[in-house]
Amino acid sequence: MLKRIILSAIYIVFLVFQPNGWATVNDLPGGPGKFQWNFQTPVTEVARMQIHLHEVMMLICLVIFLVVFAVMFWSIIHHRKSKGHKAANFHESVKVEIAWTVAPFLIVVFMAYLATDALIAMRDTSNSDITVKVTGHQWRWSYDYLNGEGKGIGFVSSIDQAHRELSNSGKITQPIEDYLLKVDYPMVVPVGKKIRILTTSTDVIHAFAVPSFGIKTDAIPGFIRDTWFKADKTGMYYGQCQELCGKEHAYMPINVKVVSAEEYSQWVSDELKKLVAKQDDPNKIWDFQELLQKGEVVYQTNCKVCHTEAGKANGEVKALDGSNIVNDTNNAAAISVILNGRRNGAMPSWKSLKDSEIAAVVTYIKNNWSNKSSKALQPQEVRALRDN
Numbered sequence: 001m002l003k004r005i006i007l008s009a010i011y012i013v014f015l016v017f018q019p020n021g022w023a024t025v026n027d028l029p030g031g032p033g034k035f036q037w038n039f040q041t042p043v044t045e046v047a048r049m050q051i052h053l054h055e056v057m058m059l060i061c062l063v064i065f066l067v068v069f070a071v072m073f074w075s076i077i078h079h080r081k082s083k084g085h086k087a088a089n090f091h092e093s094v095k096v097e098i099a100w101t102v103a104p105f106l107i108v109v110f111m112a113y114l115a116t117d118a119l120i121a122m123r124d125t126s127n128s129d130i131t132v133k134v135t136g137h138q139w140r141w142s143y144d145y146l147n148g149e150g151k152g153i154g155f156v157s158s159i160d161q162a163h164r165e166l167s168n169s170g171k172i173t174q175p176i177e178d179y180l181l182k183v184d185y186p187m188v189v190p191v192g193k194k195i196r197i198l199t200t201s202t203d204v205i206h207a208f209a210v211p212s213f214g215i216k217t218d219a220i221p222g223f224i225r226d227t228w229f230k231a232d233k234t235g236m237y238y239g240q241c242q243e244l245c246g247k248e249h250a251y252m253p254i255n256v257k258v259v260s261a262e263e264y265s266q267w268v269s270d271e272l273k274k275l276v277a278k279q280d281d282p283n284k285i286w287d288f289q290e291l292l293q294k295g296e297v298v299y300q301t302n303c304k305v306c307h308t309e310a311g312k313a314n315g316e317v318k319a320l321d322g323s324n325i326v327n328d329t330n331n332a333a334a335i336s337v338i339l340n341g342r343r344n345g346a347m348p349s350w351k352s353l354k355d356s357e358i359a360a361v362v363t364y365i366k367n368n369w370s371n372k373s374s375k376a377l378q379p380q381e382v383r384a385l386r387d388n
């Protein structure tokens with residue numbers, strides 16, 4: 001009853017202040033629910049341990065709360081002045097001081113004792129079946145499968161562009177189940193296998209978190225940290241970056257698809273086939289139209305966030321439209337800005353893109369808006385400028 005009243009009140013607040021926002025979500029199996037009050041449904045042993053621990057701790061807090069307030073109110077009522085009570089005088093009572101030091105100490109030690117199993121389980125990344133390196137970038141995640149049958153698979157996972165645009169427009173008329181949680185390439189893992197995650201970052205601190213797995217680990221540039229999970233149910237699970245990392249922080253969701261062992265093998269073989277197909281023939285000469293088309297896709301997914309659709313200046317981001325570097329007849333300047341980044345990563349390094357992707361995006365920015373070079377730039381030119 002009380003819950004209903006409070007929920008209705010929250011609905012009304014949402015209705016008044018966010019006429020579109022409240023219609024944008026629905027309960028999501030394996031993810032957050034609408035007006036969810038408690039943790040997301042756990043699908044790992046660690047997540048269940050954490051929730052259990054949380055409940056026990058809350059109970060301990062509740063008991064302490066009740067005892068302290070009972071004593072307090074009882075004292076206030078029974079020792080009040082109007083009853084003519086004379087205050088007892090026990091300043092610097094050694095007994096009381098020992099009691100209020102020892103009692104909390106014992107309570108804290110007891111709580112630590114309860115938490116030990118869960119903490120050890122969370123940190124134990126040994127004997128994993130699969131290791132995946134997860135790298136945070138402003139503002140997307142990339143995944144690299146380091147061992148097992150999927151070894152060699154690697155991809156960048158970005159928020160669904162349609163969702164991202166809807167968020168800006170604010171014009172959402174019907175609920176979208178995985179609103180702002182959908183990505184182009186979810187991380188895929190087999191059910192019931194211990195997955196070790198290594199986290200790191202290429203720019204600022206991000207945090208990789210999936211609540212239903214009970215994991216949250218910072219991704220720190222220059223450091224590698226690890227965590228693990230073993231999902232015991234197939235399905236789609238969601239998380240978000242949980243360390244404020246800049247303007248698009250709210251738009252770097254995490255989507256883990258847990259599948260059966262057979263489906264995983266199938267996915268791996270499909271991905272490996274795609275990898276082979278994607279491996280560009282380094283000597284291929286691309287034609288202009290092909291590069292423009294590919295370049296537009298690369299630009300939309302990687303560059304548009306900062307450089308805008310129109311290629312105009314955007315705060316500290318320099319305009320590409322009319323830029324001297326971009327229009328320089330020598331391509332090396334533009335390629336090396338893209339390969340190496342600028343100003344400590346304000347313009348990120350795009351070394352992780354393939355030669356053909358960089359060649360395509362440079363061709364695209366050299367021939368879009370008012371820029372016109374009408375010349376195709378080949379992947380070899382990029383290869384030649386890589387320092388490795």
Ligand SMILES: [Cu+2]
Pocket residue numbers: 136137139205206207241242243244245249252
């Ligand atoms: Cu982030």
